[in-house]
Amino acid sequence: MSKKIMAVDDSATIRQVLNFTLQGAGFQVSEAEDGQDALEKLANDPPDMLITDLNMPRMDGIQLIKEVRKQPWGKFIPILMLTTESQEAKKLEGKAAGASAWLVKPFKPEQLLAIINVVLL
Amino acid sequence: MMDQYAETFREETIELLSELEVGLLELEQRPDDADVIGRVFRALHTVKGSAGMIGFDAISDFTHEVETVFELVRSGSVAVSAELVNLTLAARDMIKSLMDAEFGGQPIDPEAAEQIVAALRSLVPDTKEIAPPVEAGIEATEPEVVEETTYHIRFRPPANIFHRGIRPLALLQELARLGSCRIIAETDAVPDLDELDPELCYLYWDIILATVHDEDKIRDVFIFVEDDCDLKIFAINDDLLDAGGGELRLGDILIQHGDLTHEQLAQVMSSQSKPKLGESLVQAGVVSGAQLDVALEVQAQVKRQQQKRQAIDEASSIRVRSEKLDSLVNLVGELVTVQARLSQTADGQDSPVLSEIAEEVERLTWEMRDHILNIRMLPIGTTFSRYQRLVRDLSRELGKEVQLVTAGAETELDKTVIERLGDPLVHLIRNSIDHGLESPEERQAAGKNPKGTIFLSATHSGANVILEIRDDGGGINREAIRERARTQGLLTSEMETNDTELINLIFTPGFSTVGEVSSVSGRGVGMDVVKKAIDSLRGSINVSSKSGEGTTFTVKLPLTLAIIDGLLVQVAEEIFVLPLSAVEECIELSREDVASANNKNLIRVRGEIVPYLRLRERFDLDGELPDIEQVVVAEAQGQRVGFAVDHVIGEHQTVIKALGTMYKDVKGLSGATILGDGTVALILDLPPLVQEAELDERELTDSIQEKMISFQ
Numbered sequence: 001m002s003k004k005i006m007a008v009d010d011s012a013t014i015r016q017v018l019n020f021t022l023q024g025a026g027f028q029v030s031e032a033e034d035g036q037d038a039l040e041k042l043a044n045d046p047p048d049m050l051i052t053d054l055n056m057p058r059m060d061g062i063q064l065i066k067e068v069r070k071q072p073w074g075k076f077i078p079i080l081m082l083t084t085e086s087q088e089a090k091k092l093e094g095k096a097a098g099a100s101a102w103l104v105k106p107f108k109p110e111q112l113l114a115i116i117n118v119v120l121l
Numbered sequence: 122m123m124d125q126y127a128e129t130f131r132e133e134t135i136e137l138l139s140e141l142e143v144g145l146l147e148l149e150q151r152p153d154d155a156d157v158i159g160r161v162f163r164a165l166h167t168v169k170g171s172a173g174m175i176g177f178d179a180i181s182d183f184t185h186e187v188e189t190v191f192e193l194v195r196s197g198s199v200a201v202s203a204e205l206v207n208l209t210l211a212a213r214d215m216i217k218s219l220m221d222a223e224f225g226g227q228p229i230d231p232e233a234a235e236q237i238v239a240a241l242r243s244l245v246p247d248t249k250e251i252a253p254p255v256e257a258g259i260e261a262t263e264p265e266v267v268e269e270t271t272y273h274i275r276f277r278p279p280a281n282i283f284h285r286g287i288r289p290l291a292l293l294q295e296l297a298r299l300g301s302c303r304i305i306a307e308t309d310a311v312p313d314l315d316e317l318d319p320e321l322c323y324l325y326w327d328i329i330l331a332t333v334h335d336e337d338k339i340r341d342v343f344i345f346v347e348d349d350c351d352l353k354i355f356a357i358n359d360d361l362l363d364a365g366g367g368e369l370r371l372g373d374i375l376i377q378h379g380d381l382t383h384e385q386l387a388q389v390m391s392s393q394s395k396p397k398l399g400e401s402l403v404q405a406g407v408v409s410g411a412q413l414d415v416a417l418e419v420q421a422q423v424k425r426q427q428q429k430r431q432a433i434d435e436a437s438s439i440r441v442r443s444e445k446l447d448s449l450v451n452l453v454g455e456l457v458t459v460q461a462r463l464s465q466t467a468d469g470q471d472s473p474v475l476s477e478i479a480e481e482v483e484r485l486t487w488e489m490r491d492h493i494l495n496i497r498m499l500p501i502g503t504t505f506s507r508y509q510r511l512v513r514d515l516s517r518e519l520g521k522e523v524q525l526v527t528a529g530a531e532t533e534l535d536k537t538v539i540e541r542l543g544d545p546l547v548h549l550i551r552n553s554i555d556h557g558l559e560s561p562e563e564r565q566a567a568g569k570n571p572k573g574t575i576f577l578s579a580t581h582s583g584a585n586v587i588l589e590i591r592d593d594g595g596g597i598n599r600e601a602i603r604e605r606a607r608t609q610g611l612l613t614s615e616m617e618t619n620d621t622e623l624i625n626l627i628f629t630p631g632f633s634t635v636g637e638v639s640s641v642s643g644r645g646v647g648m649d650v651v652k653k654a655i656d657s658l659r660g661s662i663n664v665s666s667k668s669g670e671g672t673t674f675t676v677k678l679p680l681t682l683a684i685i686d687g688l689l690v691q692v693a694e695e696i697f698v699l700p701l702s703a704v705e706e707c708i709e710l711s712r713e714d715v716a717s718a719n720n721k722n723l724i725r726v727r728g729e730i731v732p733y734l735r736l737r738e739r740f741d742l743d744g745e746l747p748d749i750e751q752v753v754v755a756e757a758q759g760q761r762v763g764f765a766v767d768h769v770i771g772e773h774q775t776v777i778k779a780l781g782t783m784y785k786d787v788k789g790l791s792g793a794t795i796l797g798d799g800t801v802a803l804i805l806d807l808p809p810l811v812q813e814a815e816l817d818e819r820e821l822t823d824s825i826q827e828k829m830i831s832f833q
Contacts (some may be wrong), residue, residue: 010163010167011133011167011170011171012129012132012133012171013126013129013130013133013134013171013174013175014170014171014174016125016126016129017126017174017175020125020126049286053170055163055166055167056163057160057163069284075283075284075320076283076284076286077286078286078287078288079285079286084166084169084170084173095285095345095348095349098284098285098286099285099286100285100286100287100345101287101344101345102345105170105173105174106170106173106174106176106181107174117291117295118291118292118295118342118345119286119287119288119291119345
C-alpha cells in the first residue's frame with residue numbers, strides 16, 4: 001500500500017509540481033487549496049504525511065499544522081512546510097506549531113524527495 | 122524544463138494578476154485595509170513561488186522585488202501611496218509581459234523592468250539589501266572531501282520529537298547512508314514502566330561514522346531537529362592521535378566526549394593495578410559501561426581507518442617470489458605449533474608470569490599468521506580478464522553472441538587457489554557457452570535477447586568464497602540427462618530421483634548429454650573433471666537450473682589452503698582431522714545399532730540409510746572398541762557417508778603441513794598437522810577414502826561371486 005500524502009498550497013502550479021513529483025515516486029497524492037480546505041478533506045481520509053505552504057488565504061499553514069496536531073490521527077504524522085521565507089521567525093513558528101521539516105521554494109523535485117526520505121522513512 | 126507545468130502556471134498567473142489588479146484598485150480607495158494588502162501580497166508571493174518552481178527566473182526575480190516592498194507595506198514600514206499603486210500596476214503589466222515572453226511573445230527590454238524596480242525601491246525609506254538569501258533544507262550537491270574521517274556523534278533528540286512527526290530511525294538511516302556506521306542505542310534514560318510515557322522519546326544514540334563527507338553534511342541530516350536536540354559531533358582528528366603518539370588513547374576519547382575529566386582519569390590511573398584502564402574506570406564508577414563501549418568502538422574504528430589509510434599509502438608494492446612466501450607460511454605454521462605447546466606448558470606451571478608471556482606470544486602469533494596469509498591473497502579479478510578473451514574467441518567459433526558480465530573482481534583469494542581454479546573455471550565457461558546458451562535464432566524465437574549473457578561473480582561468505590557462473594540459456598535438459606543416465610546404467614527405470622540428484626548426475630565421470638562431440642567441450646572431459654579439481658581445493662560445486670531461464674554453477678571455495686577448519690576425532694591412540702566444510706553432523710552408534718543392522722556398515726539417520734566406514738579398520742588400528750562409537754556424517758563424492766570413530770574431540774583450526782614425497786601415494790590423507798601437545802594428527806581426504814572403500818567392497822563381492830561360481 002503506497003503512502004498517502006496531502007499537498008496543501010494555494011498555487012495550482014506548486015500543487016501540480018508536488019503532485020507529479022510525489023506520484024512519480026509512488027505516493028498517493030491528494031490536494032487542498034488552503035488550510036480550511038485541507039482540514040475538511042483530511043477529516044475523512046487522514047494521510048501519512050502532510051505538505052503545506054505557509055502563506056494561504058482562509059487558514060494559513062501554521063494554523064493548519066496546529067489543528068492537525070490536535071487530531072488523534074495527526075499527532076505523529078510528518079508535516080513538511082513549504083516556505084519562500086527563509087527567515088528564522090517563520091521556521092521557528094512552524095516548528096513550535098509541530099512541523100517536522102521545511103523546504104524553501106523554489107525547490108528541485110529531488111530535494112523534495114530527499115526530505116521525504118528523511119522524515120517519512 | 123518543466124513544460125508539463127507551464128500551462129497550469131499560465132492559467133494560474135493570469136488569474137492571480139487579475140486578482141492583483143482588483144486588489145490594487147481597491148487599495149487606491151482604502152489604502153489602510155490590511156485585508157486587501159494581505160491579498161495583494163499573497164498574489165505576488167504566489168506568482169513568485171510558482172515562477173521560481175518551474176524555472177521562470179526572470180518572472181520570479183522581478184516579482185520578488187515587488188513582493189519585498191509589499192512585505193514592508195504589510196508590516197507597516199511603508200505606507201500605501203498613489204505612486205506605489207501606480208508602480209505596482211506597472212509591475213503587474215510587466216509580469217504579464219514577462220510571462221508572455223516566456224510563451225513566445227515579444228522579448229522584454231530588461232531596462233524597463235529595472236526602472237520599475239528602481240522606482241519601487243526608492244519608496245522604501247532605508248534602502249538596505251533586504252533580499253533574503255535563498256536556501257533549501259537539503260542541498261543537492263556539496264563538495265566532497267575525499268579522505269575519510271571518523272566522527273563520533275551523540276544524538277539526543279528532544280523528548281517530544283514524536284510530536285513533531287519526526288522519526289529518529291529515519292534520521293539514523295539517513296546518517297548511515299553517509300558512510301560506514303556503527304550505531305549504539307543508549308537506554309540509561311528509559312524510566313521504569315509505570316513512569317514511562319509512550320509518546321516520549323527516552324533513547325539517545327552514539328554513532329560512530331567513517332565518512333568522506335564533512336561535518337556540515339552530518340549536521341544537514343539533523344537540520345530539522347538540530348536547534349532542539351542535543352547533538353554533539355566530534356571529529357577524531359590528528360591532534361588526538363598525536364597526543365597518543367599515533368594511537369588513540371581511551372582516556373582521551375572519554376575526556377573529549379565529556380564523559381570523564383582529567384582529574385578523574387589521573388586518579389584512576391594512579392590507583393590502577395590492572396592493565397585495563399577501561400575496566401578500572403568502570404569499577405571506579407566514573408564511567409558507565411555504555412560510555413566505555415562507545416569509546417572502545419571509536420578506538421577500534423580509528424584503528425581500522427588508520428589501517429585503511431596505510432593501505433592506500435602503501436599502494437606501491439614490491440614483488441616477492443612466491444616460494445619465499447611459502448616458506449614464510451611454513452615457518453608460521455611451526456611457530457603456531459610451538460606457541461600451542463608454550464601455552465599448554467604455561468597452563469600446567471601455575472606461573473602468572475609465564476602465562477602472561479604465553480598469552481602475549483599467542484596473540485602475536487595469530488596476528489602474524491593472519492597477516493602472512495593475507496599477503497598471499499590476490500584479487501580474483503586478475504583472472505577475470507582472461508575469460509573475456511576466452512568468451513570472445515569461443516562465441517565467434519560457435520557462431521553465438523555472448524557477453525561476459527563479471528562482478529566481485531576485488532574478492533581476494535589465496536594465490537594457490539586462484540592458480541588452480543583457472544582450468545575448472547575455463548571449463549565451466551566453455552560449457553556454458555557451448556551447452557548452456559542457445560543459438561541467436563533459438564533465443565530470438567524464445568523471445569530473448571539474441572545476445573546471451575554469462576555472469577561470473579565472486580563474493581566472500583565467511584571463511585569461504587562463493588563463485589557463481591550463471592548463463593541465461595535454455596537450462597539443463599532433464600530428459601536428456603535421464604536418457605543418458607539410463608543408457609550408461611547410472612539410472613534404472615525404477616530408481617526414483619529428485620530434481621537436484623538428477624541434474625547433479627552431470628558430475629558423474631564420463632557423463633555428457635550432447636550427442637555429438639564439439640571441438641569446444643565435451644571431448645570426454647566432462648564435468649567430473651571440474652568437480653575433481655574443485656574437490657582438490659577442498660571446495661564444493663553445485664548446479665541449479667531452470668528450464669528456459671538458464672543454469673547456475675555455484676562453487677564454494679576456502680579462502681586459503683594453508684589453514685583448515687577441522688574436526689578433531691580420535692581412534693584408539695590416533696588423532697585425525699576431518700575437514701569441517703564437509704562435515705554435516707555427528708551421531709552415536711551403539712552396539713545395538715550395529716547389531717540391528719545385521720553387522721552391515723549402515724546407519725539410519727532420520728529415516729535415511731547412510732553407509733559408514735570404520736577408520737579403525739581402514740587404518741588397521743588396534744585398541745579396544747568403545748561401547749558407543751561416534752559416526753561423523755560427511756559429504757563425499759556427492760553422497761552422505763559416515764566415518765565411525767571412537768571420540769569426537771572438537772573443532773580445531775590448524776595450519777596444514779605437507780606430508781612429504783614418501784607419502785604422496787597414500788590415498789585418503791591430504792596432510793598433517795601438529796597439535797598443541799606435539800602430537801601429529803593426520804588430515805583426512807574424504808573422497809579418495811570413500812573411493813578406496815567402495816573399490817575394496819566391489820573386489821570383495823567379485824571374489825565372493827567368483828568363489829561361488831567355482832564352487833558351483
